[in-house]
Amino acid sequence: MLTFDMAATLAILAGAVILLVTEVIRNDVIGILIVLALTFSGVLTVQESLSGFSSPTVIIISCMFIVGKAILHTGVAQRVGDFIIRRGGRNEKRLLTMIMGASASVGAFMSSTATAAIFIPITLAVAEKTRINPKRLLMPLAFASLISGMMTLVATTPNIIVNGILRERGAETLGFFSFTPFGIVILALAIGFMMLFGQNMLAPKVAPAEQKKGLSIDDLLRYHEINKSLSFLHIPRGSDLVDRSVARMQLSARFGITLLAVESAGQGRKRVITAAKPEMVLQAGDLLMLIGTDAQSQAFIKEFSLERVSAPASRRKSFFQVVGLAEVMLNPESSLIGKSLKETLFQTTFQSMVLGIRRKGKTQTEELADIPLKFGDVLLVCGAWADILRMERNKSQYLLLTLPQDYKEVVPAPQKEKVTLAILGVMVAAMASGLLPPVTAILAGTAALVLAYCAPMNSIYEVVDWQTVVMLAGILPLVLALQKTGLLSLASDGFIGLLSGSGPFMVLASLFLITAILGFFLSGTAVAVLVAPMAVDIGLKLGISPQACAMTVAIASSAVFVSPLGSAVHLLVRDPGGYVAKDYAKVGTPLLVLSLLATLALCWFFYLR
Incomplete structure (x- = not known):
């Protein structure tokens, strides 16, 4: 018989799922509402309702946003992209392998969404240079970015969540590289499938139509x-x-x-x-x-x-990378009008030089110092990128008309690249060897990156996705409520009853499919929070390795290949690739089946035999 606490918890769970699926309000607000509902209903105490904010999982996720920024800020990710363009040549199969391999490797230490965002312009540049239809490359990039979440313990939030559940249940936790064999095998299957079938299912190999892009x-x-x-x-x-x-x-x-x-x-x-x-x-x-x-x-x-x-x-x-160009146009009230560059001390005042003055469709590039400036003049200025961006603040004088797309490829701190790699290496080694707990190693590594100026200290709070952090901190106590009210045990017992007499492969396959289907509509984080506790409990009760059950849920949480709503990665590539929902279904479904088979085989090899 359902108690009041059970009914209240189920209502809160149902409301949270509906809000997450419909996205009528922001994810962080949903997390706060869950905390408030659990507190006011009396299902949890105030301390229990707020326990998610002190969870090691939340701390790790917050730190990994800063680690990902350091990888971008110091040019580590860009160097990988340049390597692809330099070594890939015009061989489409080689380019596909390098793009998918590189994105899966870089994404092993940062979020799948950030990885995709980094490699989309690189992939588009490769497609343009080689005259390959970008539709044949962008979805493989998205799949590889998702598979990167299967590479290491810290690659994606669900991995950290399932490991935390194992720790809470007193079971042996997964190692930093326990996920790596799964990720490598599934990546190899994905590359092979895309080469043989997937690309042709998406688009013919034809040169793309000319697309309008920003000026360089x-x-x-x-x-x-x-x-x-x-x-x-x-x-x-x-x-x-x-x-x-x-x-x-x-x-x-x-x-x-x-x-x-x-x-x-x-x-x-x-x-x-x-x-x-x-x-x-x-x-x-x-x-x-x-x-x-x-x-x-x-x-x-x-x-x-x-x-x-x-x-x-x-x-x-x-x-x-150091100096750049921009176009600025004088405002009608600008104090520069009627004065020459020499009179205004333009270079000293704005720390930028004028290379040309465009007036009435013609650009003058010589003897600029003594030309009186007029309203409507477009100045081509050159200087350090920081000085050019600072000019945007002088809106009373001029408007910043054109900032070339090259600015997006500028690496702010390339001199810190080796320092970043060294810190990441020590951090990974400390986790992989068991010398430090994951949360301690990652927190120390993040602090080292910030103190070494490998990540921008004045904007580290801006790089953290606080919506995700607050949402996760709000959802985690919901798991505690499910456990405290006995609902989790009921669900586990019901699942066990349905699968009584079934072998471990049937149990793991069922867990994989449940997780994957929920991932059509919910984020991997939300799915892992809901399914992982039940999966681990089922493993413990049925005598199946809880590590195998946890790993199955983690892999399935990242294998969101079928639905474009399952991950922000798909939304990033949808418009530049021109994809529709059926593209994801027809290419993602076979890859999901391959991932299921690979997961079952590897779980047997590592945990069940």
């Missing part, structure tokens, strides 16, 4: 007819430029050229690129990036015995 730096230079006069010059020993400041040289007045950036020797053997500043002193071995006509550049080279250096795409990209 090269587009802006070409539009303003500056692309032909971008030069790279090396300062040899003995040059008269050595030990002279940029301001002293008066390059614009004497030669008509503009120095944009300088690559110089940093600490050790590392080269450092910095935006050109008047006080900068040039040294032998420096590499200059400047703009000028061929005649102007040649005169400058001859005067100071410089050496012209080739400008491959990789070198240009390296410089444009």
Whole structure:
């Protein structure tokens, strides 16, 4: 017979599921409402209702958002993307393997959604360069990003949840790499399936239609007819430029050229690129990036015995990681109107140089200092990215019209890449060896990344998805309520009654399918919170390895291949890939079946034999 507490808990559970499916209110608000409902109904005490906020699971998830930001902030993820483009060539099968393999590897240490967000522009760039229909690459990317959640303990929230349930039940927990064999096998099956069948089920191998995209730096230079006069010059020993400041040289007045950036020797053997500043002193071995006509550049080279250096795409990209371009238009009330750049001390005031003034459809790039500015003038400015972004605050003077898409690829702290990899390596080693509990290792690793400035200290709270954190902290006490009221035992007993006499494979298959079906409508986190406790209890009562039951639920929580509503990853690729619901169903269903079979086989190998 149902008690009041049981009825209240079931009502709260039903209400939470309805709200999560319909998404009529935000997830974090749902979490708070669950806490309030459990408290006011008397099912849990105040301390029990708030216990989710002190859960190691919640702390780990919060920290992993910051770890993921560090991977982006220091360029670790971007380096992987560049490697794909460089090594993949135009072979579609090789590119598919590298994209899926790289996203699954990077996603082993950050969220699936963040992984997909990183690799979508990379995949689109690969598709454009190789003339491959992006529809054949983006869904495989989404599947690989989801499979990345099967790679390590911290790869996704459900893994941490099921491990926490095992710990609460007093069972042996899963190791950091216990998930890895499952992830590798399912990834291999996914790559093979997509190569043989999946891609052809999605779209024919035809060149995509031309799509409108944002302007790049090269587009802006070409539009303003500056692309032909971008030069790279090396300062040899003995040059008269050595030990002279940029301001002293008066390059614009004497030669008509503009120095944009300088690559110089940093600490050790590392080269450092910095935006050109008047006080900068040039040294032998420096590499200059400047703009000028061929005649102007040649005169400058001859005067100071410089050496012209080739400008491959990789070198240009390296410089444009530091300096950038933008278009700004003067406002009608701007105090700059009627004054020249020299009169306004533009470079000193805004820490940026004007490369061109576009007026009435024509761009002037020479003798700019004495031209009076007019309303409607579009200035092509160059400077460090931070200075360009700072210009957006001066809305009383001008509007920032065009910020090239290259800004999205800028790595804010590339010098911290090795430090980030070292900290991540120590963190993983501490968890894998059992030297520290996962929550302690991850908390220490996150603190180290922040203190080492591998993650932006002034915005670490902004990178945490607080909706997810608060939702999870609110849902976790619901599991406690299900357990405290005896509903979890009733559900486990009912499930056991249905499967009495069935073998372990039938039990695991049923758990996998229940989890996967719920994942059509609910997030993997919510599904794991609801199903994992029951799964572990069933394993303990039936004498089936609780680790096998927990692993089955964790893998199924990430295997949301069939429904576009099951994960934010699908929503990210849906529009750029032009997918509809049936695309996910026809490609995702076979992959879900393969994942089920692989999970059963590996559970038998590791836990049941």
